[in-house]
Amino acid sequence: QKEVEQDPGPLSVPEGAIVSLNCTYSNSAFQYFMWYRQYSRKGPELLMYTYSSGNKEDGRFTAQVDKSSKYISLFIRDSQPSDSATYLCAMKGDSWGKLQFGAGTQVVVTP
């Protein structure tokens, strides 16, 4: 079993809809959680960074962490075609630990 599981998609939504992405993990020691956006043939770009449980909002993006369920989510409101990309979750246990990535979910926002 992988340490981080993420549905590969593709997830297709119409423009303006809410995109809901999630990852599950098995290591209860994880406490730093990140979401990266990766456009085709480009490097990952950090979108959201959360420590421990709770919610964090940044513009149209909201990240949620539920450590009791070992589940993290990313919501994108008012989705745009420019949001079409692969979204990778990543996490680690302490400030010096290796990042564990999910395989990424491909999102397609159609005009």
Place this chain on the structure above:
Amino acid sequence: DAMVIQNPRYQVTQFGKPVTLSCSQTLNHNVMYWYQQKSSQAPKLLFHYYDKDFNNEADTPDNFQSRRPNTSFCFLDIRSPGLGDAAMYLCATSRGGEEETQYFGPGTRLLVL
């Protein structure tokens, strides 16, 4: 703008012919990482440098080597590329402190013929 730069963006090499990929950063970060990412897969950490200290992942093949001559530059050497080494190679950096946020370069796509 401060950034992570990778050269070349695309590299074609022949089976068994050594190749070197380059990464530079203007962020003045202590840590530099090399990842391998194959299609629809998670990035796989190959190794990282914390300043001059080299840290190899246990499952990184001996075929992959790295050099960090100074803070700004880091190189990935593939001594004898095989067809299975065709992938996107990502360089990332971080400060290495409590806020372990990694910043990625655009990647180098390697094709092995």
